[in-house]
Amino acid sequence: MMQLAVVGAAGLVGQSVLELLAQRQFPAERVFAVDGPEHEASTVSYGNLELDIRQLDEFGFENVALAIFVAGDSVAREYVPQARAAGVTVIDFSSAFRLDAEVPLVVPAVNAEQLAGLEAGALVAVPNCTVTPLAMALRPLLPLQPKRLTVATYQSVSGSGQKALEELAEQTTALFSQRESENTVFEKRIAFNVLPQIGALDEDGMAEEERSIMLELRRLLQQAELPIEATAVRVPVFFGHAWAVSLEVAADIDLVQVKNRLVAAGLQCVTADQHGGHITPMEATGNDGVWISRLRKAGNTIQFWLAADNVRVGAALNCVLVAEAMYKAGVFE
Structure with missing residues (x-):
């Protein structure tokens, strides 16, 4: 051993x-x-x-x-x-x-x-922990010939470490107690707020996290030319990330086939009559699932909601x- x-x-x-x-x-x-x-x-x-x-x-x-x-x-x-x-x-x-x-x-x-x-x-x-569950969800869909990926991420504060957890807790308590609180981990208050920028901006206005998503996904999926439009948002949640995903494909979309591909790849697909029709980051936390819900299509675009434990699974x-x-x-x- x-x-x-x-x-x-x-x-x-x-x-x-x-x-x-x-x-x-x-x-x-x-x-x-x-x-x-x-x-x-x-x-x-x-x-x-x-x-x-x-x-x-x-x-x-x-x-x-x-x-x-x-x-x-x-x-x-x-x-x-x-x-x-x-x-x-x-x-x-x-x-x-x-x-x-x-x-x-x-x-x-x-x-x-x-x-x-x-x-x-x-x-x-x-x-990156934001990339891994997303790549797992997209890999079974590659045979449908992706043309464009648009994704918005909703990332919990645990992605920034223990001090970020403490900052969210302290700010939440302070607001309820009508006390002032400081921003040390995040530039702006995270409690009861959302922050639409994770990492520094480059000359094109793309945040560091968004560029990470684009470059790492392309490499993992061997899709070097795939257009990827990502918006990364920090949300006042302790654990669990979520993604709103839109994948435009060249092939005709059969949602039953799409779901079967996802399930065969080990993803947890929630239907409208299960778990209230969707899985939240809270429900995804503490288990090993990569959860897909709100699966639907619009023309040649597959859309779904993705949730996973960023620390454990991601x-x-x-x-x-x-x-x-x-x-x-x-x-x-």
């Missing part, structure tokens, strides 16, 4: 990765929780165990076969090369390597073939599924 490290273990995604590794009984002899100095002397849960958090700048990567990085761009750029130099296979959940042509960008339900032939010491990038589960696929392929032997 192998040993592995989770780097960024104290964060929301890191904790979810550890939870899933334990729940799914990943065959690791030992798991190390690794994070920065702000988490010194802290512990995190791994199944029934409490793991001491090891300091990243002191951690010996030569002790593990696999490192799952969920610690952000700057940490990945500095420490992923160090880990690989020690012969460690790395799965990275950050934007540092997602668009690197030499690094496979993988969602096993979408493009598992990208993992074929990888050896120990390989680096695999996993997409981020952590994909990291663990990649690790499982690599283990089954014998990468760590």
